[in-house]
Amino acid sequence: MTELRLTHAFAHGLGPLNAQFSIGLSVVLGASPRDLSSLCELLAGVRPPRQGHVTLDGEELGDRPSARRRVLSLLADEELLARSSVREALSEACTLRGSRPAVDGWLAEAGVADLGSRSPGNLSPDERRAAVLSLALGTEAAALVTLYEPLLLVPRVSERFLIEGCRRRAEQAVVVVLTTSIEHALRLGGAVFWLERGRIEGPAEAAPGGLHWFTLSVRGGDAEALAGALAQDPDVGGVGFDRQRNAAELWVRGSDPERLAACIGRHAHTLGIALDTLRPALPTLESVLLSRAGWTDPSYHRAAGAPR
Numbered sequence: 314m315t316e317l318r319l320t321h322a323f324a325h326g327l328g329p330l331n332a333q334f335s336i337g338l339s340v341v342l343g344a345s346p347r348d349l350s351s352l353c354e355l356l357a358g359v360r361p362p363r364q365g366h367v368t369l370d371g372e373e374l375g376d377r378p379s380a381r382r383r384v385l386s387l388l389a390d391e392e393l394l395a396r397s398s399v400r401e402a403l404s405e406a407c408t409l410r411g412s413r414p415a416v417d418g419w420l421a422e423a424g425v426a427d428l429g430s431r432s433p434g435n436l437s438p439d440e441r442r443a444a445v446l447s448l449a450l451g452t453e454a455a456a457l458v459t460l461y462e463p464l465l466l467v468p469r470v471s472e473r474f475l476i477e478g479c480r481r482r483a484e485q486a487v488v489v490v491l492t493t494s495i496e497h498a499l500r501l502g503g504a505v506f507w508l509e510r511g512r513i514e515g516p517a518e519a520a521p522g523g524l525h526w527f528t529l530s531v532r533g534g535d536a537e538a539l540a541g542a543l544a545q546d547p548d549v550g551g552v553g554f555d556r557q558r559n560a561a562e563l564w565v566r567g568s569d570p571e572r573l574a575a576c577i578g579r580h581a582h583t584l585g586i587a588l589d590t591l592r593p594a595l596p597t598l599e600s601v602l603l604s605r606a607g608w609t610d611p612s613y614h615r616a617a618g619a620p621r
Contacts, residue, residue, distance in 0.1 A: 338503030419451030450478030
């Protein structure tokens with residue numbers, strides 16, 4: 314079975330990175346676009362790790378052309394081959410991977426058929442990324458597809474092509490999407506991983522009903538009062554607050570990030586608390602252990618629904 318594996322890998326300020334991605338769709342969520350972009354380059358084999366290993370079915374991606382030919386990626390900044398047209402550049406890229414090109418069809422499905430006859434040198438950055446995305450999701454030549462923030466290309470690229478293409482490719486290949494957007498992660502589906510403090514965590518712990526737990530970091534105002542209100546809300550799976558560590562931050566856990574964010578906003582408004590930031594976050598190990606014991610954090614706000 315095809316498998317992408319990172320083993321104690323360090324690169325671009327990231328690490329140690331340890332993770333396994335198998336055939337199917339995985340989404341890596343993170344707060345830093347720069348870190349996600351660097352991780353995408355690492356997963357695609359564009360840049361080798363400074364230390365450790367990144368392998369596709371046991372082959373090092375960074376120094377094995379045979380492994381690199383099995384990879385298609387969408388990076389934060391893309392360049393096409395210097396050919397007379399986008400059509401010619403994509404066709405050659407496809408041929409190099411041993412696949413029969415059907416570029417016009419892919420571009421049309423992606424909603425960017427107008428790019429085919431244009432010169433690669435005259436495309437905007439988003440147009441170059443749109444052209445590369447049509448190849449990455451159109452051809453079935455790759456065993457690994459890594460995509461950095463693909464949904465940011467909508468509406469220039471057809472959202473239906475993008476989402477259906479990811480799911481179709483995930484039936485036969487390892488597909489890894491990297492994004493800062495919880496909304497995009499929900500629209501794509503798949504297993505959810507976190508990139509936090511330079512490390513990959515996940516996939517997300519299973520929640521009741523086959524969903525996944527998400528943790529949001531909340532900063533601003535009276536965090537302790539907000540934590541107390543949220544701990545009683547049925548939409549919240551758990552609340553973390555550590556006055557000694559950071560009296561202005563709390564961690565809120567639940568299975569639906571959109572509902573969780575709305576819940577936080579509602580309670581903050583009721584209490585007259587102005588929020589500074591709301592972003593994905595990983596719980597501390599202490600919080601995880603306490604949560605498993607029925608408590609939410611060192612301040613001992615009991616999780617909603619926990620046994621008494």
